[in-house]
Amino acid sequence: MSEQADKLELTPDSFKRVGANDTDAQEKISAPSLTFFQDAIRRLKQNKAAIISFWLLAIIILISIVSIWWTPSDPNAQHVAYANLPPKIGNGIPGFTGQANVGGQLVDKYAQANVPKGTYYILGTDYLGRDLFSRLMKGIALSLLIGMLATLFDLMIGVPYGIISGWRGGHTDTIMQRIIEIISSIPNLVVVILMLLLFTPGLGSIVVAMGITGWITMARLIRAETLTLKTQEYVLAARTIGESPFKIATKHLIPNLSSTIIIQTMFSIPTAIFFEAFLSFIGIGIPAPNASLGTLLSDGQKTFRFLPYQMWYPAAAISIIMIAFNLLADGLRDAFDPKTNN
Template sequence: MADAKLTAGSFKPLNKDTHEEQEKISAPSLTFMQDAIRRLKQNKVAVVSLFVLLIIIIAAALAPVIAPHNPNTQNVAYANLPPKIGDGQLPGFKGETDVSGVKVDKYQQAGVPKGKYFILGTDYLGRDLFSRILYGTRLSLLIGVLATLVDLLIGIPYGIISGWRGGRIDTFMQRFIEIISSIPNLIVVVLMMLILRPGLLSIVIAIGFTGWITMARLIRAQTFQLKEQEFVLAARTLGETPFKIAMKHLIPNLSSTIIIQTMFTIPSAIFFEAFLSFIGIGIPAPNASLGTLLSDGQKAFRFLPYQMWYPAAVLCVIMIAVNLLADGLRDAFDPKS
């Protein structure tokens, strides 16, 4: 059998345009943050939760504009009115109450002028419940944000210093954390009430007193890993100060941990404030928070359940939305988890 011979005609020149097209990278170059946002957008539950939170935040921020009534204005003649919208044609919002099996128009009994109504009813002092929920949501969100800021301002530097220095300094700082974490938050709140008057400041200090511990521990663990990386060793070799290394290298690489932990801290602070207000040592009257509204509503829950259901629903929506968004952020920033 004769061997095949290769000649110049056996080869065809490669098209230059086709060759260059094959060498191109089809996918665009993405930074870490852009890639995380792309993964977050693919998580439909997290995106919906984000939009729900934005709607709640905007409504709370615009409470002075949206609220139809002053949340602290009392009118005992309008006490415990049921929800009503417009002319009362919408089911569940007709302004009627069941008295001995008979539907009674409470607005007509209270002498409420025609055309005046309360979307979510009124409380035992005749205050508009919808307006109080808007202002209460704003106050609860404010407490959550302020407590989270305290968490960030203390937890991040503490964790970086502890992880960076190591040795005896790290041991001492961790023993201090263990001492602080052994003190129950409720005791701290009571002590704050003795030193400061009950209110926003005392609650934020009480929540922030131990709230930064989890952040500090997570940052410390990550700092232990990052300080041995090549880019950090190179920065130290070039004579960079620890402060510049922390600002340029550590904190950007810790951003995912910080964002994720922050999203879990906010609902914890809101729920703790609601708990304090529910047991009567939180926001003082006449200011409203979701906790005080729940506390007032549960007193008449058997006869007027709507006074508790509405603030409870808002609190549940906030807690669920923030936790689902936090799960989505964790999957986006740390896919390995």
């Protein structure tokens, strides 16, 4: 070992001068700079279930928009002679042949009802001969509209209420929270039924009835976040330079509350859709002949034993919508708050 050490000689060529350019290259950040929302979208894209749910909902919403101007047939037109026809597509695809089991034998219900050649119903017809596919398109559109309008009430009432309660604090916060506790102590169903008794049943009365109590969860979440945010340095600095509470709310609080608002909105929409479906199912929701997912389920369950397809399709539609919204909401929650993954 000593002989090898003696042979090792250090010369000026054994050293390499490190230049300023090399230091800059080592300290350079190779990853692109991302904003909070860009980083959240990046994390959301890694959640496959949330992305699939997003595209499913996009397709469903697109179909709902198309149904405003076009449906295969008039969803409310009655053709009693064509009542309870099974699903049929073209010349017949397995499961969509237009045949039904009658007395142990397969019978062509379309030929039996003298349906003109080339006329068929993709999802069949109901007990009044109305096209179920057209009614399902309209029903999904109406249910989504009710869900979004009810959620809009949550935003319009819950967000300002929560910000004011959390920002003011003290006696104001105490009084506002006692009001919330009084409202939340009354069951939602009781409030909705009373509202529907006072007003004519329909889209407007259902949205108002759900909006009266639906904003409470949003208000509580926003209040809790506001109590935390108002002690942050940038908010204290804004107050020090004399900015008004309104400007602080719009410039500092609401942008930082956006993740909470978005996530809670995504949970509120399916809740409102399911609640409307429940009301229509028990007969106090959307009046006839208008179609919603609740009215379609109500009509389908009456003949479920003999004509199960009349209930399967609306049940599948509401299940897909509910699951997709909840998976997307979970994905958004994880994307905006990565700590929830731990």
